[in-house]
Amino acid sequence: MTRSLPDLDSLSLAEQVAQMVVVRASGYLFDHQIQYPDWEPPAAKLQYWLQHLGVGGVILLGGSAGELALRSQQLQNWAKIPLLIAADIEEGVGQRFSGATWFPPPMAISAIARKDPSIAQHYAEQMGAITATEALAIGINWVLAPVVDVNNNPNNPVINVRAFGETPVEVSQLATAFIRGAKAYPVLTTAKHFPGHGDTATDSHLDLPVLPHSPARLAEIELPPFQAVIAAGVDAVMSAHLLIPSWDAELPATLSKKILTQQLRQQLNFAGLIVTDALVMGAIAKRYGANIAPVLAVEAGADILLMPVDPEGAIQAVCEAVASGRILPERIRASVERIWQAKLKVRRSGGEGNLTMELAQPAAFTTVANILQETQLIQGSVPLQLTPTGSNHLCNLIVVDDLLARDFLGQYTPAIALPSKLGYTTRLSDCHTPPSDPTLDEASCTLLQLFIRGNPFRGSAGITQAAFDLFKRLSRTGNLQALVIYGSPYVLEEFLPLLPPEVPCIFSYGQMPSAQATALKLLLDI
C-alpha cells in the first residue's frame, strides 16, 4: 500500500461499517476461473463492493503466487481505501498459492518440540518470517495464522495437524515463535480459533460443534495459548463457531458478547482486531439469518465480519441496528479505529518487488527440508532392495481422498515420477474410483502410498474404509512391499500395529512434493 488512509471522521456510518467487512474472492484473475461460484463474486460485483461500498478487505483463495501478485494489485486499485488482503496460509504461502514456499503442517514442528523445544521454536519463527515475507511479496498483508488451538482430540476433523501441538505449553511456545518471526514484517498475524477448536469432533464448516467444558478446564487447556500470543503482540484473534455452554448457553462464540467482549476483550485484555471466522460456514449460516449474524457479531464485539453471506445486506443491517439504537455509533467507531491501526501497520507493504528474489528462496527450502527430515519416521529396513527381474510386477498404488481436489499430485510429482523411473506401474485410488481389483493390484509387489489428513468439509479425520481394506488385503497376501503415509500421525498409529514386521514404513507430516521426494529418495535409494 502506498496510498494514505483518509481521515476516519470523513467516513459516513455506512463507509465505516463497510470497512468492517472482509469479502471472499478468487485469487485467479478472470471470472471464468472462479471455482466456487457460490462464494466468489465475479469481477463486476467485487469491484462494486470495493469501489462503491468500500469494503475494508478481501480474503483470497486459489491461483499461483505470480497471479496473486497481479490480483492483489488489481484489488488495491479498485478500492477507495487501502485494503487488508488476507489469506489462510497456515502452512506457508505455497500451501495456497503455487510457486511459494510450502511448509509441512504445524504439528510437524510440535513433534520436533518434544525432542528439542528450542530448535522447534527456531523453525516456527522461521516459518513465521518466511510466510510474512512471501505474503507481502504477493500483496497479502494479513496472515490468517497461527492456529493456536490445542489438538487434544485425535478425531478432530478440522484442526488436526493444523495445530502446533497437543498441549497448551507446546502450542503457546510455537505459536508465539511464529508471531515473533512474522513481527519483523509489516503484516498482520491472527490467532485462531477463539476460545479453542482443538477438542471438537464436529466440523464447523458443516454444523455447530459444542465444547462442553467448564471455565476451569478452558482456563487450563484452551486459553493459555491465546494469552501467550496476545502477550506476544498478535494483531488479530479469530472467533470459533463453537457453542460453549459454560460461558454462553445460547450464542456461539462468534456471536457472543459474553465470549468476545467479556472474555477476550476484557478478561484477556486483547486490544487488537477481533475477526469472526467465515460467516458463510454452516455453523452460523444454517442457524442465523444472513443479515442477523453480522449484527449479532458486531454486538458481540467483532471488529471484522469475515465473508458475510450478503456483504451489502450485512452493511445495511448493521447500519440499521445503529439507527435503531441497538448498536451504539461508538461501538462501530472503536472497531474502525482498530482497523485503522492495523492498516497503518501494513502501509509499508508492497507486493511490487521482484517475486523471484523473494519467494521460494534457498533458505526457505532448507528450513522445509530440515523439518521434513527431522520429523520423518522410519520403521523397518530401508532402502528397499529392488530386484531388477521383478521390475515389471512393481506397482505404485496411490491412495488419496479426492483426485480431483489434490494439488500435491501430478504426473511429475515425486510420488508418481520417482517410482515410475524404477519401472513401477502407477495405480490411483480415491473416492471416485472402483475398489482395487485383486487380480491386478494384489498380484504385484506393491508400494502403497497413502495421502491422508483431516479433511475440513468432509467431516472425517482419517482413513477411508476402502484404504484400510486395501492395506489389510495387501498385507495378508504378502504383496505389500512398503507403506508410506503422508499426513496424519493419528492414521499412522492405526496402521502400525497391523503392519507385518518385514514391511518398511515411512511417515511424513507433509503431503507436498518436497515431502514425497524426501520419503521416496530414502525408501528407493535414488
Next chain:
Amino acid sequence: MTRSLPDLDSLSLAEQVAQMVVVRASGYLFDHQIQYPDWEPPAAKLQYWLQHLGVGGVILLGGSAGELALRSQQLQNWAKIPLLIAADIEEGVGQRFSGATWFPPPMAISAIARKDPSIAQHYAEQMGAITATEALAIGINWVLAPVVDVNNNPNNPVINVRAFGETPVEVSQLATAFIRGAKAYPVLTTAKHFPGHGDTATDSHLDLPVLPHSPARLAEIELPPFQAVIAAGVDAVMSAHLLIPSWDAELPATLSKKILTQQLRQQLNFAGLIVTDALVMGAIAKRYGANIAPVLAVEAGADILLMPVDPEGAIQAVCEAVASGRILPERIRASVERIWQAKLKVRRSGGEGNLTMELAQPAAFTTVANILQETQLIQGSVPLQLTPTGSNHLCNLIVVDDLLARDFLGQYTPAIALPSKLGYTTRLSDCHTPPSDPTLDEASCTLLQLFIRGNPFRGSAGITQAAFDLFKRLSRTGNLQALVIYGSPYVLEEFLPLLPPEVPCIFSYGQMPSAQATALKLLLDI
C-alpha cells in the same frame, strides 16, 4: 521489447550462431516447479544461456497466463539481445497458459467450413487475432501456429484434430485466415510441419515417420497449404521430422538441404524464418548425435535450431563447422539477418499492459462459444428426462487418458460439477485405475463422458480398449443413460454404429470447461 537491436556486424560468429538457437524453458517462475527436468533448465543455467551465450529465443511451456507475463519479463531482462519468446499455442493462449482464451482444436473450424466456408474463415481469423493479442499481452511474440498439415489419415496420433481440415483447400483457406487475423499484431506466425505431417501413423516424438509419397502427390495434397500461407505472409515455417524418400532418401526434412533449401527456400520461394521442429524429439535425437543434428540442420537451411539437446554444444559445433569451411559464414549471416527482420517486427510488443483488459475478453468468449455451439453434434433426444426418485442411482463416469496429466478436469469443472448438482455420483477411469467394477457402475444409470483425442508421446490416436469395453458393457446392460465424447470425431465414428438408438449422444471437439458446459447444459437442461 523496448530495447533496440545491436548492429549485426558487432556480433562475433559465436554470438551470431547463438541467435539461431531457441531453448526450452518452464513457464513457471521457480526451479522447484520445473515439470520436465530433462528438458527444462534451472534458472542459473537458463540465465547463463541467455546472458552469457546470448541465445536468440526461448520456447515456454507451463504456468498460468499471469505467471507467464512475469516470466517473459524476467527472461527479456536476462537476455543481452531482445528475445524471441515462442509457445505452442495452436488452440489459443489458454491451451497452454491458464486464464487466457482456450479455443477448440482447429478441426472444429473445418467442420464449420464444410457448411459455410466464409463463417469458418471469419472464426479462424478471429482465432488468429485473439491468439496474437493474448500472446503479446503475456510477452509471447512468436506463435507456433497455424498447423497447416492436411490430416487425411484418421489414425494420425500426433496431428489429428490439430489440423485445419482433411483437404488442402480447407486447410489453406483456414490457415491463411488465421494468419490474416494475427498479422495485425506485432507477432510472428509459423506454418508447420513442412512439408506436411498429416498422413503419418507414427509419432515423431517417438520415432521417425516415413512419408512414402511421390513429388506429384506432395504437390497435390501436402504443399498447397504451405504455398497459400507463404503467399499470405507467414513469418516462419517449421520443418517436420519426416523421411520423404522421393525428395531425399537419406535425411529427414529437418536436416535435408534438398527439402529445406531446394524445396522450401527455392521452389516455394519462402523468404522468412525456417525453424526446425524440436531437435530433442525422438525422430532426430535417437538417430543423430546431439551436436551433429544442429550442423546438419544449418547446412540444410534452417535459420532457427529449436530445442537442441545441448545448446552450448550446438553453438560450438556450428562454429567449428564454419571454422572448418563446412558451413560458409554467409550462410550464418543470412539466417541472422532473417532473425533480425523478425525481431524488428516484434519490437513493438510489450507484455506490460493490463492483463485483465487483454486476456479472456467477452468477444473472445463469444467466438469460442459460437464455434463450440455450431460444431457440437447431437444424436437422440435431449435433454434427458431425469426422474427424481432414481437420483441416488445416477452415475457420472468420466473416462480420460491420464488423470494426472489432465488440465481440463477438476472438482469445479462442468463435467464433474454439473452432474454432481443433480445428484450424480462421480466415477473416474483412466490408465491408472482398475477396470470399472460391474456391481458398482453398471447397476447405475450411467452418464458416460469420454475425453479422447490424439495423444502425442503415447502414439495412440484414439480410445483405449478399456473404454470401449466399458461402453459395450453399459450398452448391453441397458444402463447407459447418455454418451458424451469430447475430442476426436474419429472416435465418435467408431462409437456411433454401436450406440443403442434410445441413448442420446453429444459430441464436442473441445475438452475444456467451456466445451463441457455447452454439452451438459444441453443434455441436463441446466
